[in-house]
Amino acid sequence: MKFPVWKNLALIMLAAGVWLAASAAPAAAGDGPALKVTLHPPAGGLQMGDTPNFLGVVTNLGRQPAQGLVVYLSLVSLAPGDEHPVDLEDWSAQKALRLDRLNPGASDYRPWGMRLIAAGKYGVALTVVDPRENRPIVSDLVPFEVQPKATLIAGRVLPVALGEPLFILLLWGGMVFYSFRSYHKQKEEE
Amino acid sequence: MNALLPLIKREFQEDFKASRGGVFLLLAALVLSAFAVLLVSNTELSLLDNAQAVYLMAGIVIALAALVAVIRGSDGFAGERDRETLEPLLLAPITGRGLAAAKLCGLLCSWLALFILALPYVWAVGSAGQNLLPAVQYLFLTGTLMVLLFGGAALALSAKMRSFKSVLSLGLAALLLLGSPMVLGPSLRQSAVGRMLDLANPLAAALNTLDSVIIDSQGLSWQLARLTIMGCYSLAVLWFLRSATRRLEP
Numbered sequence: 525m526k527f528p529v530w531k532n533l534a535l536i537m538l539a540a541g542v543w544l545a546a547s548a549a550p551a552a553a554g555d556g557p558a559l560k561v562t563l564h565p566p567a568g569g570l571q572m573g574d575t576p577n578f579l580g581v582v583t584n585l586g587r588q589p590a591q592g593l594v595v596y597l598s599l600v601s602l603a604p605g606d607e608h609p610v611d612l613e614d615w616s617a618q619k620a621l622r623l624d625r626l627n628p629g630a631s632d633y634r635p636w637g638m639r640l641i642a643a644g645k646y647g648v649a650l651t652v653v654d655p656r657e658n659r660p661i662v663s664d665l666v667p668f669e670v671q672p673k674a675t676l677i678a679g680r681v682l683p684v685a686l687g688e689p690l691f692i693l694l695l696w697g698g699m700v701f702y703s704f705r706s707y708h709k710q711k712e713e714e
Numbered sequence: 715m716n717a718l719l720p721l722i723k724r725e726f727q728e729d730f731k732a733s734r735g736g737v738f739l740l741l742a743a744l745v746l747s748a749f750a751v752l753l754v755s756n757t758e759l760s761l762l763d764n765a766q767a768v769y770l771m772a773g774i775v776i777a778l779a780a781l782v783a784v785i786r787g788s789d790g791f792a793g794e795r796d797r798e799t800l801e802p803l804l805l806a807p808i809t810g811r812g813l814a815a816a817k818l819c820g821l822l823c824s825w826l827a828l829f830i831l832a833l834p835y836v837w838a839v840g841s842a843g844q845n846l847l848p849a850v851q852y853l854f855l856t857g858t859l860m861v862l863l864f865g866g867a868a869l870a871l872s873a874k875m876r877s878f879k880s881v882l883s884l885g886l887a888a889l890l891l892l893g894s895p896m897v898l899g900p901s902l903r904q905s906a907v908g909r910m911l912d913l914a915n916p917l918a919a920a921l922n923t924l925d926s927v928i929i930d931s932q933g934l935s936w937q938l939a940r941l942t943i944m945g946c947y948s949l950a951v952l953w954f955l956r957s958a959t960r961r962l963e964p
Binding site: 613641642673676677680682688692699700 | 733736739740743744746747748750751753754759760761762763764765766767831834835837838839841842843844929930
C-alpha cells in the first residue's frame, strides 16, 4: 500500500509537532522551581500526651530558586463517621511557616511537633504554597493512631478530693470547739 | 486608716470564724471535690488532656468566686440594713467609702481563701500536664478582677437598694446573663455576634484568657486586650461603688 506524498508530508509534520511538544514540556517545568514535599511519621506507637515530631521535607527539584514559600500542616480526624478537621491550636502544633528561599536541588528538613491531646485515628499532611504557582503541593496523608491514656490519676486526685473537705471540717470544728470552750471558761471565771 | 483596720478585721472574722465562713469554705471544697471525683470516675473525662482538666477546674473556681462575690457583696450594706446593724456601723468614725473599702477587702480575703483552697485541686488534675504555673498565675489575676467586678457591683447596688433579697436577685440575674453565652459553645461564639458578645462580656474574657493560657499556651501579649477589658470594667465598677457610698443611709 502506497501513501500519497502529501499524506507522507502531513505525517512527518504531525510527528515533528508531537516531538516538539514533548520536548518543550519538561523544559518549561525545569525553568521554574518544581517542589516536592514529603512528611515522615515518627517511629513507634503514639499515646495521648506524647509530643512526637513529624519530619517534613520540602525539596526544590527545579532549576530556579523558590522564594516566599508558605508551608503549613493540616490535621484531620479520621474516626469513622466523625471525620473532621482538627484545630491545631489545641494540639499546640506549629501551624505554618514561611521559607524565604529554597535553592535548586536544596531540601528543607523541619520537625513538625504536636502534642497529642485526644485518642483516635488521625491523618496529617504538609502543604507547600508557591506564590508563583496556582496549585499548592500536598504531601501524602500520613495516617496515625493515638492510643488512649488516663491522664487524670485517681491516686493523686482522690486524696485531695476526699481529704480537703475533711480537713476543713476538722479545722472548723476545732475552731468552734475552742471558742465554745473559751467562752465557757470566761463565763465560769466571771 | 485607724478605723478601717478594725472593720477589715471584723469582716475577716465573719468570714473565717463565724459559721457562715466555715460553711462557705466547706461548700466550696465539696463542689471542687465533686468535680474532681467526676473527672477521675468518668471514663471519657479521665482521658481528658491535663490542660483541659485544669481549664475546667479553673472555670469552676472563677464561677464560684463570682457567685460568692455577688452573694457577699449583696449582703454588704443591704444585709446589714436588714439586720439593723448598719446604723451602728455608720456611727463609727469612718466615711461611707471607708466602709466600702473594708467590705471590699473582706471580699478579696474570701477570694484569697477560695484560691488557696482550689490550689490542691488544680495541682491534682494538672501536675502531669502543661502550663500549670501560668494557669495558677492567670487564675489568680482573672479571679481577682472578677471578684472586684462582681463584688464591687453588688456592694454598690446594696448601698443604693434597701433590701438584700432584691440586690441578690439582681446580682444573680446579671451573673446568669453574663454566664449564658458560655453555654453557646465555641463554634457559635466564633460568629461575628458571638465575638462581639465575648468581647463585651467580662466573664467570657476571663474564661477565654484561661483557655488561651492553659490550653493554647499563648503568652501575655495575647491576653492584653482581654485583661484591659476586665481592668476597665473593674475600674468602672469601683468608680460606681465610690459614688454609691458617698452618702450611706441607714
